[in-house]
Amino acid sequence: MKFKKFIAAALVFGLIAGTAACGKSAADVKAVKIAYLPITHALPVxxxxxxxxKAGQKYKIDLVKYGSWPELMDALNTGHVDGASVLIELAMKAKEQGVGVKAVxxxxxxxxxxxxxxxxxNVTDLKGKKFAIPHxxxxxxxxxxxxxxxxxxxYKDVNIVELPPPEMPAALAQGQIAGYSVAEPFGAKSVALNTGKVLFESNELWKDSICCSLVLSDKFISSNKALAKNVVSGYSEAGEYIGSHKDEANTIAKKYLKLDDKVLDLSMKWISYNDLKITREAYDSLTSKIKEFGISSNPPAYDDFVDSSLLEK
Structure with missing residues (x-):
């Protein structure tokens, strides 16, 4: 009887010790919540x-999927996530409105x-017709x-409509719109289905254009400076990995985006992920165009909105 009690006590002690050890290990791994939409532009996250x-690092990315930009921005603005892969103009507008975020x-x-x-x-064929943008x-x-x-x-010469990105290929195929511009892979979907064609690639209209960015909340950065630096460094390395490990990157893209090979190949043909630092020159070009096209009259200055220190070695 005494022996049985000893075994039972040992099992209980082992269970408690094991639980404590697991708790300690889990506590060492910091989870960083990053919001995203399922688009090719979010591939680095x-x-x-x-x-x-795979690397067993002391942080992990906790990806939080959203179905629309307003939903994602609400989560970012209210502190439900630590950061996001997001249209940079949306983050800039949030900054204008007093939300503490930085593009990194x-x-x-x-x-x-x-x-x-x-x-x-040609462009003049679009006159008087519906053209879709995501926001x-x-x-x-x-x-x-x-x-x-x-x-x-x-802008007055076309009828601009806002549509959720996944709806755009079908809207074009059904003749509801005459054209659209949106994050990938939704452009590639129409081309792959042969229901649409490319009129312009972005570099033909705007060299070194900025579209999406990784943003982190000020609170997360200030409370976790070393961790934030690790996350951004890992993000930059992920961008370089995509360029040097194309097959592996495509496998990951298909896992998160559920794309067939034809659409993915087209989408990846138009995009690159190397050297993801936000330069002052490119950002100034962005703010100039934001003002020119009436998107905002007072976009945040580079030094107020961009934190390039997290990418410094």
Whole structure:
């Protein structure tokens, strides 16, 4: 009887000790909540999530998926997440409104296209027709404005509508809109289905354009400076990994985005993820265009909004 009691006590002690040990190990791994939409432009956060899981680092990316930009921004603005992969103009507007956020890295380079129906052959063919963008506060709106300006037209010459990105390919195929500009892979979907064609790639309209960025809350950065630096460093390394490990990156992209090979190949052809630092020159170009096309009259200055220190070695 005494022996049985000893065994029972030992099992209980072992269970308590094991639980405590597990708790200690889990406490050592800091979870960083990053909001995202399922788009190709968010690929670096997907890759960082996969790499940190394998590397046994002292932090992990806790990805939080949202279905729309307003939902994502509400989570970011109210502190429900530590950061986000997001349209930079939305984060800039939040900063204007007093939300404590900093842009710490680019989401990608290039990777936006203007897609139109098969019967549109030039910009003037869009006159009087519906053209879709995901949000007024977006680089896609700037690309539309620049395209129209280059053709001697203005926003007044087209009927601009806002649509959720996943709805755009179907809307184009059904003739509800004549064209759109949006984050990938939704441009590639229309091209792959042969229901649309590329009128312009973003670099033809706006060199070194900025679209999406990784942003972190001021609170997270100030409370976790070393961790924030690790997260941004890992994010930058994920961008370089995508360029040097294309097959592995494509596998990760398909895991998170559920894309077929044709759509993914097209999407990745237009986009790159190397050297994701936000330069003052590129940011100043962005703020200039934001003012020119009436997106905001008072965008935040580079030094107020961009924290490039987290990418410094």
């Amino acid at each position: 997907f890759v960082e999530n996969e790499l940190t899981d 890295a680019l989401g990608h380079k290039d990777g936006n296209v203007v897609v139109v129906s098969k019967n549109i052959n 007024r506060q977006s680089s896609h709106n700037i690309l539309l404005g620049q395209m129209l300006k280059n053709a001697g037209l203005s």
